[in-house]
Amino acid sequence: MLRWLMGRSAREREFEQALETLDARVWPPLLARHGFLRGLDAQETEALRRHTAWILANKSFHGAHGMRVTPEMRRSIAVQAALPILGLDTSLYRGWTQIVVYPGGFLVPRTETDEAGVVHEYVQETSGESWEGGPVILSWEDARPGTDTPSNVVIHEFAHKLDQRDGGADGMPGLRAHRDLDPHRWREVLDRTFDDFNDWLDEVESLIPPDVDPESDEAAGWYAELPLDPYAAHDPAEFFAVSSESFFIEPWAMAAAWPDWYELLVRYYRQDPLRRLEGAGVERPVRP
Numbered sequence: 001m002l003r004w005l006m007g008r009s010a011r012e013r014e015f016e017q018a019l020e021t022l023d024a025r026v027w028p029p030l031l032a033r034h035g036f037l038r039g040l041d042a043q044e045t046e047a048l049r050r051h052t053a054w055i056l057a058n059k060s061f062h063g064a065h066g067m068r069v070t071p072e073m074r075r076s077i078a079v080q081a082a083l084p085i086l087g088l089d090t091s092l093y094r095g096w097t098q099i100v101v102y103p104g105g106f107l108v109p110r111t112e113t114d115e116a117g118v119v120h121e122y123v124q125e126t127s128g129e130s131w132e133g134g135p136v137i138l139s140w141e142d143a144r145p146g147t148d149t150p151s152n153v154v155i156h157e158f159a160h161k162l163d164q165r166d167g168g169a170d171g172m173p174g175l176r177a178h179r180d181l182d183p184h185r186w187r188e189v190l191d192r193t194f195d196d197f198n199d200w201l202d203e204v205e206s207l208i209p210p211d212v213d214p215e216s217d218e219a220a221g222w223y224a225e226l227p228l229d230p231y232a233a234h235d236p237a238e239f240f241a242v243s244s245e246s247f248f249i250e251p252w253a254m255a256a257a258w259p260d261w262y263e264l265l266v267r268y269y270r271q272d273p274l275r276r277l278e279g280a281g282v283e284r285p286v287r288p
């Protein structure tokens, strides 16, 4: 009991110290470096600062492949990770401690069973991983601010963390603290939107000429008309994670395509990035 209390007060001290480091010299430039944080009001900005400090105090950062994780990198990852829980409780990020940072994409062994029951083992390069009850693993090349894309690997992996709470990664985060959200409705809207996206993706892929490599830059123009990155079609858990990236970074296309899915995310995250960004004068980016 006493040790638990001592541990708790040590954590609180670490939190207070982390909060102090996010001072007037450090905090405003940190916000400015992450364009998607524009439009937060004073109360939201202070909540973000406290949640960022909580992450810095409660998570340990480790560099892999010789990477040195600087205080600035830690703050950048923490402030991005804090955004999804801005209107929620930090307890949603409890139950694990490590954030591992690679300099760039890293290789992960995968196993997949095809429809014929044949198991395929292969190695895949990825920019992020989130292990249930374990670490979040990030590629700094993809996580650092200023990469002008609608994707965000930090928000993606931390959305998986929210999804993994209360019954595994299935595209439905724990809704215990959301009495206004009906799990059946979540499932229904998620499944319908996920199916619609898969049909849309099939249609787009059928339009790409056979001599164009779907992985090439040339094919990007076809995929650009989709409201989400094609990776969202993988399964409902990835659909929720990729939707969360778009929700916070570039919500325009998703909100227009699926207003009811967007509205559910507004109610879950208790924030409306579309309204916030437009209120700050941010215009919908033009993609090729």
Ligand SMILES: [Zn+2]
Binding pocket: 156, 160, 238, 241
């Ligand atoms: Zn994912």
